[in-house]
Amino acid sequence: MPDSLSQLLASRDWIMADGATGTNLFNMGLPSNVAPELWNADRPDAVRRLYQDAVDAGADLFLTNTFGGNASRLRLQGAAHRVRELNLAGAAMARDVADASGRKVVVAGNIGPTGEIMAPIGTLSHARAVEMFHEQAEALKEGGADILWVETISSEQEFRAAAEAARMADMPWCGMMSFDTAGRTIMGVTSAQLSALVERLPNPPVAYGANCGVGAADLLRTVRDFVASGNERPIIAKGNAGIPHLEAGSLHYDGTPEIMADYAWLARDLGVRIIGGCCGTTRDHLRAMRDVLESRPAGPRPSLEEIAGRLGGFSAIQTI
Numbered sequence: 001m002p003d004s005l006s007q008l009l010a011s012r013d014w015i016m017a018d019g020a021t022g023t024n025l026f027n028m029g030l031p032s033n034v035a036p037e038l039w040n041a042d043r044p045d046a047v048r049r050l051y052q053d054a055v056d057a058g059a060d061l062f063l064t065n066t067f068g069g070n071a072s073r074l075r076l077q078g079a080a081h082r083v084r085e086l087n088l089a090g091a092a093m094a095r096d097v098a099d100a101s102g103r104k105v106v107v108a109g110n111i112g113p114t115g116e117i118m119a120p121i122g123t124l125s126h127a128r129a130v131e132m133f134h135e136q137a138e139a140l141k142e143g144g145a146d147i148l149w150v151e152t153i154s155s156e157q158e159f160r161a162a163a164e165a166a167r168m169a170d171m172p173w174c175g176m177m178s179f180d181t182a183g184r185t186i187m188g189v190t191s192a193q194l195s196a197l198v199e200r201l202p203n204p205p206v207a208y209g210a211n212c213g214v215g216a217a218d219l220l221r222t223v224r225d226f227v228a229s230g231n232e233r234p235i236i237a238k239g240n241a242g243i244p245h246l247e248a249g250s251l252h253y254d255g256t257p258e259i260m261a262d263y264a265w266l267a268r269d270l271g272v273r274i275i276g277g278c279c280g281t282t283r284d285h286l287r288a289m290r291d292v293l294e295s296r297p298a299g300p301r302p303s304l305e306e307i308a309g310r311l312g313g314f315s316a317i318q319t320i
Contacts, residue, residue, distance in 0.1 A: 003172040004106045004146040005206050008060060009234055014268050014293060017238060017276025018054035018062035019286050021110070023253070025050060025065070027282075035077045037069045040089040047090065051097040055105055057283040058290030061274065062098075062105065063149055064090040066140065067112035070132045072124075076115075083132075084139040091143025108149035108174070109140030111162060118157040121187075126161055133165030141169050148173035151211045151238070154185035156197055167203040174274075175205040176236055178212040179222045191222045195229035209236030212278045216240065216255065216263040217311035220270060221304060227271050234273040239263055241280035242312075253280025257288035262310045264289035266302050 008015050025036050028046045039047050047065050054062040069087045071080040079086070091109055098105040114132055116124040137148055148171045150162040159175060166173035177185050177194050184190055191210070198208045210222045216239035226235050242255025255263075260277060267275045275293070277285055308314055 003206065004104070005061065005172065005174070008104060008106060009207070009273060012060075014272070015060045015274045016058055016264075016286070016290055016293060017108075017236070017274055018059040019057075019277040019281030019283070020241075020279050021050065021063060021065055021067060023280050024053070024282060035068055035074065035079070036065055037067075037074065037086045037090065038077065038079065040065055040086045040093070041082075044089070044093060048093050048097060051094050053283040054286065055097060055101050057286035059276070059286060060105060061108055061276070062094065063108045063110040064094045064140065064143075064145060065110070066090040066136065067110045067151070068115075070111070070114055070136050072114040072116055072132060073112075083135050087136050087139035088143040091140045091145045095144030107144060107146045109137070109143075109145030109147065109171075111136055111140075111148055111150045112152050113154065113158060118155055118161070126157065129158060129161035130164045130168070133162045134168050137165050137169035137171055141171055145171075147171065147206065150174065150205075151176040152178045154178060154189065155187040156189055156193070159194075159197065160201070163201045163203055163205070172206050173203075174207045174236060176209050176211045176238065179210050179218070180213040183218075183222065183225075191225035192229055195226055195231040198233060199231065204233065207234035207236050207274055209238070209272070209274070211236070211238035212240060214240075214315045215242070215311070216260070217307055217314050220263070220266055220307050220311070221314060223267065223270050223272055224304070227301075235271060236274040236276075237267045237272045238276040238278045240278045241282075241285050244280060255280060255285070257285045259311060260285040261288040261292040265292050265296050266307055266310065268293060269299050269302055271301070
């Protein structure tokens, strides 16, 4: 039986994912020095609202509030012993919201980077990285996640470790890197290298792509490289809604709903199958994205000039 995401992909030309987690929780009152995952236990009402807002705005897939839910990151909050508790709670709430939606909505168990640098450059071993990711994956599976959603990874070694953990948990998965340094990740991985890497894994992801980074235009430039690679695996794009700034004590991004709507249809016309937002993307952005995806007919693949013109230009010259 195909997983829930593969079933949706087989029946739809595109799928809309959700928006930001941290940004929206900060705007609900999450202090900047508190890990969002702690709210799965301390403020479940806010986390449920985050999930419900995404579903109400039209998301077909949304992420659990577990991005930093691994032992390494939770240790910074004195909560390394709470990995299972917090991931299980985040996934179980998501499952409830999805099941009550009245339509098919995929729960994506969110797994972010460990926050450590892997050997041989750093000290984190492959075995320890796999162990941490596997602990998180099993809790997300137990909580009812349909698929694992590995994102914002910067190194091939950490990507491989997450893939191995997904295999050990017997879970389908998706994998994304963040290309934020002139077309490369901070560890130097290029889009072409990621396209090749996913096909060399023993358990390739259902879909792969890019998230976060330095802006929607740069992210779509990376997407064009994925398309050019010839890899036919479904592509994911989850771009930021502009640049952040503080306004009346809340964190806001300068990407308007109209800009994110343009980003969404440009992504679709590039061939992206799963389209969502990352940092700064609110329910208002998601509604605008859903509206344009449903109402604007498909067109030719946009050029780099059109992408830059509509989304405000690129942040840096690409070095690859």
